[in-house]
Amino acid sequence: xxxxxxxxxxxxxxxxxxxxxxxxxxxxxxxxxxxxxxxxxxxxxxxxxxxxxxxxxxxxxxxxxxxxxxxxxxxxxxxxxxxxxxxxxxxxxxxxxxxxxxxxxxxxxxxxxxxxxxxxxxxxxxxxxxxxxxxxxxxxxxxxxxxxxxxxxxxxxxxxxxxxxxxxxxxxxxxxxxxxxxxxxxxxxxxxxxx
Amino acid sequence: xxxxxxxxxxxxxxxxxxxxxxxxxxxxxxxxxxxxxxxxxxxxxxxxxxxxxxxxxxxxxxxxxxxxxxxxxxxxxxxxxxxxxxxxxxxxxxxxxxxxxxxxxxxxxxxxxxxxxxxxxxxxxxxxxxxxxxxxxxxxxxxxxxxxxxxxxxxxxxxxxxxxxxxxxxxxxxxxxxxxxxxxxxxxxxxxxxxxx
Amino acid sequence: xxxxxxxxxxxxxxxxxxxxxxxxxxxxxxxxxxxxxxxxxxxxxxxxxxxxxxxxxxxxxxxxxxxxxxxxxxxxxxxxxxxxxxxxxxxxxxxxxxxxxxxxxxxxxxxxxxxxxxxxxxxxxxxxxxxxxxxxxxxxxxxxxxxxxxxxxxxxxxxxxxxxxxxxxxxxxxxxxxxxxxxxxxxxxxxxxxxxxxxxxxxxxxxxxxxxxxxxxxxxxxxxx
Numbered sequence: 285x286x287x288x289x290x291x292x293x294x295x296x297x298x299x300x301x302x303x304x305x306x307x308x309x310x311x312x313x314x315x316x317x318x319x320x321x322x323x324x325x326x327x328x329x330x331x332x333x334x335x336x337x338x339x340x341x342x343x344x345x346x347x348x349x350x351x352x353x354x355x356x357x358x359x360x361x362x363x364x365x366x367x368x369x370x371x372x373x374x375x376x377x378x379x380x381x382x383x384x385x386x387x388x389x390x391x392x393x394x395x396x397x398x399x400x401x402x403x404x405x406x407x408x409x410x411x412x413x414x415x416x417x418x419x420x421x422x423x424x425x426x427x428x429x430x431x432x433x434x435x436x437x438x439x440x441x442x443x444x445x446x447x448x449x450x451x452x453x454x455x456x457x458x459x460x461x462x463x464x465x466x467x468x469x470x471x472x473x474x475x476x477x478x479x
Numbered sequence: 480x481x482x483x484x485x486x487x488x489x490x491x492x493x494x495x496x497x498x499x500x501x502x503x504x505x506x507x508x509x510x511x512x513x514x515x516x517x518x519x520x521x522x523x524x525x526x527x528x529x530x531x532x533x534x535x536x537x538x539x540x541x542x543x544x545x546x547x548x549x550x551x552x553x554x555x556x557x558x559x560x561x562x563x564x565x566x567x568x569x570x571x572x573x574x575x576x577x578x579x580x581x582x583x584x585x586x587x588x589x590x591x592x593x594x595x596x597x598x599x600x601x602x603x604x605x606x607x608x609x610x611x612x613x614x615x616x617x618x619x620x621x622x623x624x625x626x627x628x629x630x631x632x633x634x635x636x637x638x639x640x641x642x643x644x645x646x647x648x649x650x651x652x653x654x655x656x657x658x659x660x661x662x663x664x665x666x667x668x669x670x671x672x673x674x675x676x
Numbered sequence: 677x678x679x680x681x682x683x684x685x686x687x688x689x690x691x692x693x694x695x696x697x698x699x700x701x702x703x704x705x706x707x708x709x710x711x712x713x714x715x716x717x718x719x720x721x722x723x724x725x726x727x728x729x730x731x732x733x734x735x736x737x738x739x740x741x742x743x744x745x746x747x748x749x750x751x752x753x754x755x756x757x758x759x760x761x762x763x764x765x766x767x768x769x770x771x772x773x774x775x776x777x778x779x780x781x782x783x784x785x786x787x788x789x790x791x792x793x794x795x796x797x798x799x800x801x802x803x804x805x806x807x808x809x810x811x812x813x814x815x816x817x818x819x820x821x822x823x824x825x826x827x828x829x830x831x832x833x834x835x836x837x838x839x840x841x842x843x844x845x846x847x848x849x850x851x852x853x854x855x856x857x858x859x860x861x862x863x864x865x866x867x868x869x870x871x872x873x874x875x876x877x878x879x880x881x882x883x884x885x886x887x888x889x890x891x892x893x894x895x896x897x898x899x900x901x
Binding site for chain 2: 304305306307308309310311314356357358359360363367397398399402403406407410449450451452455456457459460462463464466467470
């Protein structure tokens with residue numbers, strides 16, 4: 285009974301959201317979510333990098349690391365893959381689409397240290413996913429992250445007009461909102477008996 | 480600045496989590512039990528101390544073009560050592576922490592301290608700064624996990640403190656509680672800061 | 677005359693530096709890895725032995741003195757060797773299983789079973805009595821399901837509910853009926869976990885299906901080996 289890749293995809297967005305359930309990708313999440321536009325840009329960039337690096341890391345793990353018994357080096361190797369990929373993407377985007385580079389390019393260095401990207405690769409290995417499942421998981425996790433940061437940005441935008449207690453302004457209220465969102469997402473666990 | 484001052488600064492006045500809001504990812508993930516928090520905290524202290532020391536020692540040798548890469552490499556090196564150690568000596572904890580040990584590498588605290596301090600200061604001072612940041616981080620983790628474990632499991636460090644009459648607060652076992660508790664903590668710290676000012 | 681650039685400032689230096697750094701660090705790591713390998717394997721073996729013994733702890737007199745985790749590895753190993761034998765099946769080839777014997781009499785089998793959970797492959801051990809009529813118990817060894825939901829399959833009540841359930845009777849395989857967590861299971865019924873139907877279903881189904889397959893391929897034509 286193989287778990288359907290589509291189920292994994294939807295579960296990664298809702299019931300096991302990489303950010304709201306697994307707490308990954310918080311740093312940039314907290315700082316960039318002030319603006320809806322930049323949140324969207326960062327979210328899309330994260331999604332793109334996540335899907336691609338998950339695929340590449342899958343190949344590197346199964347085709348290189350396992351046969352050579354260097355699995356214990358996976359942290360270093362995955363990070364290098366991610367950093368290299370982001371660097372290449374940045375060069376590529378800068379060369380071929382200055383417009384895209386202007387809107388998206390600035391986020392790319394931020395992504396290299398985004399724990400969610402590394403986390404997704406690590407989880408994929410621990411859970412022993414097939415290639416198709418890994419892609420589904422990477423894509424779902426990216427979309428889930430995008431959804432979370434977009435929602436948060438939208439809420440924070442509205443909050444600008446409200447009076448937040450002085451001690452909570454900034455990080456405090458953001459964390460509380462995120463917590464409430466996490467609670468709300470738990471409500472998704474009834475979706476078509478996903479979990 | 481004396482060594483003591485460096486330590487106090489990085490552990491408390493400029494605490495990584497509640498002041499600088501860094502390193503939140505793993506801070507929230509491992510706080511479901513105090514044991515996990517302690518081990519994670521010790522892992523971070525170890526990694527921070529030695530990474531800071533190493534980076535500072537060879538800071539004059541590191542070419543600026545590959546600075547970030549070299550730092551990441553050194554940090555990853557120590558994290559892997561921690562991981563190997565856990566797998567061999569504390570395997571059940573290693574299982575519980577899972578990939579979060581590897582995520583110490585992307586923990587913004589370490590990279591942040593390396594860039595801000597280790598590149599410019601002596602190895603011993605850098606190590607003290609690293610230990611301080613790690614201790615401050617561990618402290619926050621322990622506070623949050625104390626509450627989560629106590630109300631979620633009725634236990635402290637695995638020892639049942641509250642008997643079966645206590646209805647467990649399942650929310651404490653799940654993700655959202657970590658967000659709320661951290662927000663509360665930041666709030667308390669902010670209020671105290673303003674009172675002093 | 678062209679001014680000589682120091683090696684430090686040359687283009688080659690960063691490459692050179694990174695190569696040296698990587699070489700040193702990787703060498704130390706490889707060394708540490710080899711050192712720890714032995715211990716990790718020992719630990720895995722110990723865990724397996726402990727889990728197998730745990731399934732039969734009611735019947736092993738030596739295990740009643742203290743909690744199973746308080747026994748030293750040597751003690752566990754000794755008790756393990758006394759009661760458990762590792763064997764392999766013909767079909768599928770080299771599939772491992774374990775026999776529990778007391779005083780030379782075979783008192784049970786243990787089969788490793790894998791279930792595809794939502795997030796992970798759930799590995800468990802299933803203990804069954806020698807004529808396959810009743811389950812003796814199950815033990816989840818590893819899983820990576822959602823904490824608080826699917827991960828609840830490791831809770832004692834979920835695993836213990838299998839003890840005594842019927843498996844094979846009158847040449848028929850019993851299909852256990854899955855009911856809600858809130859209801860009390862009767863004969864031939866087991867409870868799922870609320871909100872974690874994929875994980876619990878995966879376990880319950882995998883146990884029955886795999887055991888049925890293994891039985892048909894190896895044990896049905898009389899005693900094996």
